[in-house]
Amino acid sequence: xxxxxxxxxxxxxxxxxxxxxxxxxxxxxxxxxxxxxxxxxxxxxxxxxxxxxxxxxxxxxxxxxxxxxxxxxxxxxxxxxxxxxxxxxxxxxxxxxxxxxxxxxxxxxxxxxxxxxxxxxxxxxxxxxxxxxxxxxxxxxxxxxxxxxxxxxxxxxxxxxxxxxxxxxxxxxxxxxxxxxxxxxxxxxxxxxxxxxxxxxxxxxxxxxxxxxxxxxxxxxxxxxxxxxxxxxxxxxxxxxxxxxxxxxxxxxxxxxxxxxxxxxxxxxxxxxxxxxxxxxxxxxxxxxxxxxxxxxxxxxxxxxxxxxxxxxxxxxxxxxxxxxxxxxxxxxxxxxxxxxxxxxxxxxxxxxxxxxxxxxxxxxxxxxxxxxxxxxxxxxxxxxxxxxxxxxxxxxxxxxxxxxxxxxxxxxxxxxxxxxxxxxxxxxxxxxxxxxxxxxxxxxxxxxxxxxxxxxxxxxxxxxxxxxxxxxxxxxxxxxxxxxxxxxxxxxxxxxxxxxxxxxxxxxxxxxxxx
Amino acid sequence: xxxxxxxxxxxxxxxxxxxxxxxxxxxxxxxxxxxxxxxxxxxxxxxxxxxxxxxxxxxxxxxxxxxxxxxxxxxxxxxxxxxxxxxxxxxxxxxxxxxxxxxxxxxxxxxxxxxxxxxxxxxxxxxxxxxxxxxxxxxxxxxxxxxxxxxxxxxxxxxxxxxxxxxxxxxxxxxxxxxxxxxxxxxxxxxxxxxxxxxxxxxxxxxxxxxxxxxxxxxxxxxxxxxxxxxxxxxxxxxxxxxxxxxxxxxxxxxxxxxxxxxxxxxxxxxxxxxxxxxxxxxxxxxxxxxxxxxxxxxxxxxxxxxxxxxxxxxxxxxxxxxxxxxxxxxxxxxxxxxxxxxxxxxxxxxxxxxxxxxxxxxxxxxxxxxxxxxxxxxx
Ligand SMILES: [Cu+2]
Numbered sequence: 001x002x003x004x005x006x007x008x009x010x011x012x013x014x015x016x017x018x019x020x021x022x023x024x025x026x027x028x029x030x031x032x033x034x035x036x037x038x039x040x041x042x043x044x045x046x047x048x049x050x051x052x053x054x055x056x057x058x059x060x061x062x063x064x065x066x067x068x069x070x071x072x073x074x075x076x077x078x079x080x081x082x083x084x085x086x087x088x089x090x091x092x093x094x095x096x097x098x099x100x101x102x103x104x105x106x107x108x109x110x111x112x113x114x115x116x117x118x119x120x121x122x123x124x125x126x127x128x129x130x131x132x133x134x135x136x137x138x139x140x141x142x143x144x145x146x147x148x149x150x151x152x153x154x155x156x157x158x159x160x161x162x163x164x165x166x167x168x169x170x171x172x173x174x175x176x177x178x179x180x181x182x183x184x185x186x187x188x189x190x191x192x193x194x195x196x197x198x199x200x201x202x203x204x205x206x207x208x209x210x211x212x213x214x215x216x217x218x219x220x221x222x223x224x225x226x227x228x229x230x231x232x233x234x235x236x237x238x239x240x241x242x243x244x245x246x247x248x249x250x251x252x253x254x255x256x257x258x259x260x261x262x263x264x265x266x267x268x269x270x271x272x273x274x275x276x277x278x279x280x281x282x283x284x285x286x287x288x289x290x291x292x293x294x295x296x297x298x299x300x301x302x303x304x305x306x307x308x309x310x311x312x313x314x315x316x317x318x319x320x321x322x323x324x325x326x327x328x329x330x331x332x333x334x335x336x337x338x339x340x341x342x343x344x345x346x347x348x349x350x351x352x353x354x355x356x357x358x359x360x361x362x363x364x365x366x367x368x369x370x371x372x373x374x375x376x377x378x379x380x381x382x383x384x385x386x387x388x389x390x391x392x393x394x395x396x397x398x399x400x401x402x403x404x405x406x407x408x409x410x411x412x413x414x415x416x417x418x419x420x421x422x423x424x425x426x427x428x429x430x431x432x433x434x435x436x437x438x439x440x441x442x443x444x445x446x447x448x449x450x451x452x453x454x455x456x457x458x459x460x461x462x463x464x465x466x467x468x469x470x471x472x473x474x475x476x477x478x479x480x481x482x483x484x485x486x487x488x489x490x491x492x493x494x495x496x497x498x499x500x501x502x503x504x505x506x507x508x509x510x511x512x513x514x515x516x
Numbered sequence: 517x518x519x520x521x522x523x524x525x526x527x528x529x530x531x532x533x534x535x536x537x538x539x540x541x542x543x544x545x546x547x548x549x550x551x552x553x554x555x556x557x558x559x560x561x562x563x564x565x566x567x568x569x570x571x572x573x574x575x576x577x578x579x580x581x582x583x584x585x586x587x588x589x590x591x592x593x594x595x596x597x598x599x600x601x602x603x604x605x606x607x608x609x610x611x612x613x614x615x616x617x618x619x620x621x622x623x624x625x626x627x628x629x630x631x632x633x634x635x636x637x638x639x640x641x642x643x644x645x646x647x648x649x650x651x652x653x654x655x656x657x658x659x660x661x662x663x664x665x666x667x668x669x670x671x672x673x674x675x676x677x678x679x680x681x682x683x684x685x686x687x688x689x690x691x692x693x694x695x696x697x698x699x700x701x702x703x704x705x706x707x708x709x710x711x712x713x714x715x716x717x718x719x720x721x722x723x724x725x726x727x728x729x730x731x732x733x734x735x736x737x738x739x740x741x742x743x744x745x746x747x748x749x750x751x752x753x754x755x756x757x758x759x760x761x762x763x764x765x766x767x768x769x770x771x772x773x774x775x776x777x778x779x780x781x782x783x784x785x786x787x788x789x790x791x792x793x794x795x796x797x798x799x800x801x802x803x804x805x806x807x808x809x810x811x812x813x814x815x816x817x818x819x820x821x822x823x824x825x826x827x828x829x830x831x832x833x834x835x836x837x838x839x840x841x842x843x844x845x846x847x848x849x850x851x852x853x854x855x856x857x858x859x860x861x862x863x864x865x866x867x868x869x870x871x872x873x874x875x876x877x878x879x880x881x882x883x884x885x886x887x888x889x890x891x892x893x894x895x896x
Binding site: 050051052053057058061123124125126129130131135137138141142144145225226227230231232233266267268269270271272273274275297298299302305306309310313314316317320321323324327328329330331332333334335336337345348349352353356357359360363364365366368369371372373433436437438440441442443444445446447448449452453 | 548575580608612627630634675713754756
């Protein structure tokens with residue numbers, strides 16, 4: 001009955017196995033991470049000093065746009081879906097995902113979407129150049145022709161995400177082993193369940209907004225064209241109704257990862273499990289009613305401005321609860337600092353710093369000065385890089401031994417951590433200063449006033465990039481020649497995934513485990 | 517051992533980061549912090565910013581302090597045994613309620629400042645600010661004065677080839693926006709093509725300029741001074757090259773400046789009556805082209821394929837004159853080819869059209885006179 005994988009390429013093309021699909025998602029995301037990283041390095045190289053040296057402004061704008069799109073939709077989201085594929089069935093004691101064929105499909109359409117999107121770089125008029133937020137009418141009436149390809153690529157990515165999310169909900173709700181009640185599920189499962197609902201709620205909104213763009217561009221409508229009675233601000237409302245929950249889509253699973261790792265290495269159960277669940281749910285709810293804090297300067301009426309300011313400030317409360325719970329989990333534990341723990345601790349610290357700048361941005365009058373400056377760039381990189389990227393990295397180090405049955409090299413892992421940690425802070429911390437000092441974002445050239453900060457950032461970005469090349473080397477080295485891992489891997493680890501062999505057999509839990 | 521030294525390194529780094537935050541404030545060469553600005557509102561905004569910053573620093577010290585202590589004291593290598601507590605309703609309530617109180621405390625001053633920012637009534641002077649790709653137009657409403665403000669030629673010259681940059685590189689313009697001191701000035705902000713954002717940090721005014729909408733903002737500057745700003749919303753290729761300069765003048769000087777502007781407008785109308793030689797038109801046209809047109813159509817007239825058409829061999833520039841006049845004077849709606857009717861004087865328009873019809877191998881051998889422009893505009 002238990003059979004192994006198919007041979008050759010057909011194993012990957014036709015697989016319905018959650019582990020194979022999880023691996024493909026993770027490798028795909030890794031590839032996109034490097035591509036988006038190269039775009040970022042082009043940006044940082046141009047900004048190394050004032051003046052235009054390397055690229056022209058038109059191309060610079062294509063780089064900022066593609067960097068954002070590739071990192072958000074190509075690197076972070078697929079990585080979390082990959083982790084979900086690998087871990088959710090094992091964590092809830094299920095043999096596979098609930099909808100395995102759809103699982104295959106939702107992965108395999110992604111490479112096509114990104115091939116289409118990056119091919120725009122070679123088209124006449126160039127790639128999309130209107131920023132990852134693609135505000136109309138810059139992205140409609142004034143866009144290069146390649147915008148149509150961008151729209152279709154977004155549609156495909158959206159379809160992939162929605163299918164992935166439906167699959168995750170179906171798996172979690174229907175496939176749990178007997179005894180695995182909702183409030184016994186690991187927090188990673190909880191955060192993904194909530195994330196999946198967010199995805200199902202907002203990806204169609206994104207699809208809607210790009211479809212309206214498509215209509216404006218090709219079918220003579222004017223949803224966003226003031227000259228035809230449309231409203232450019234409508235675009236921003238619809239976009240951020242998707243965009244703000246999207247931010248939490250990229251961070252909630254990270255909360256789950258860290259909530260698995262910190263207890264393991266503190267050798268102490270997670271503090272406040274149920275409050276963590278409620279905090280996640282409240283954040284998800286609030287994420288639907290704060291979107292216009294991205295638009296404090298568009299000229300909303302005072303009342304609207306106030307409502308969105310208060311709602312946004314409220315998000316600090318459940319987020320604070322989470323941070324306090326993690327710190328209390330560490331408190332009076334018996335801690336060791338293996339690589340996954342280092343990344344998780346850095347996550348808590350740096351994500352909190354990003355949260356602080358978020359709280360500052362919530363203060364609408366102050367936001368008039370921060371908005372669209374490097375301060376915002378610093379803020380969202382502090383929540384996304386330590387938030388999403390560090391937690392994904394931590395997850396890879398944490399579960400890699402279970403995936404491939406081999407241990408990574410701890411010294412190399414630590415070197416990777418310290419390089420990435422230093423690189424990240426050197427790159428993004430100075431952006432707070434250049435932003436406060438008045439540097440607008442998305443500009444290819446700037447006044448010498450901000451030159452020092454930019455030079456430091458550019459150097460840091462190189463360091464951060466180098467750290468990720470080391471990461472790739474570490475992963476490959478582990479798979480090829482790591483020493484054998486035990487089944488339990490970590491001495492403080494709890495959960496069903498640690499009860500199966502390392503590497504996890506191709507099929508796990510074909511008979512459901514007992515959960516007490 | 518390696519682990520130990522790593523840990524002290526991490527502590528050091530974290531301390532450094534924390535130490536950098538309070539270091540903020542003394543400007544000097546390396547500006548770290550938000551400008552206090554020169555208006556009552558901007559100073560209030562600055563105070564809000566500092567308050568919330570210190571609130572964050574205080575919370576950070578407590579949270580990170582607890583964390584670092586724990587990382588030091590509760591380590592397996594120091595023989596720490598794990599406790600087993602994992603729940604406390606009291607703690608959860610405490611750390612839900614406490615932040616809530618702090619936030620409510622912040623909401624009061626934030627609301628009051630916001631109310632002031634929104635109070636645009638009873639202005640002494642109205643200025644209509646219109647964002648164009650990639651320049652600003654200013655109109656003093658009811659004063660018959662309006663003009664465009666572009667990146668200065670000096671900055672444009674310094675962009676490439678590693679040329680030395682002046683102190684106001686990319687922040688200086690050809691025509692400054694003057695406002696009177698001690699008066700409430702209201703800005704009505706809109707845009708012609710895409711969304712821009714008019715931002716002058718020292719006035720703490722940032723308003724999106726949105727086509728089809730008019731947003732309001734205001735300022736009152738008490739002392740004369742010169743303030744720089746930039747477009748803050750991505751608006752296409754030269755988004756980084758559309759600065760703002762506002763100078764506050766004492767009211768008498770401001771009135772005097774207004775009068776000069778009116779006189780200048782008369783002189784321009786007078787100049788439109790003259791007839792110029794081909795060479796005069798061509799050379800002046802080249803200068804106008806490089807200032808107003810080359811951002812899109814490029815200095816070599818080749819354009820950027822897929823974005824901006826070439827002038828070299830262009831059907832319009834080598835076809836009927838009326839077509840050419842129409843494109844330049846009226847613009848092409850729905851594209852970034854805007855109307856240049858207000859931006860160029862008749863002399864300049866005639867010169868640049870003459871230039872385009874003869875440069876880049878177009879060789880039409882034809883010159884256009886200022887009077888042709890005036891006639892075209894009147895016949896429109
Ligand atoms: Cu602009």
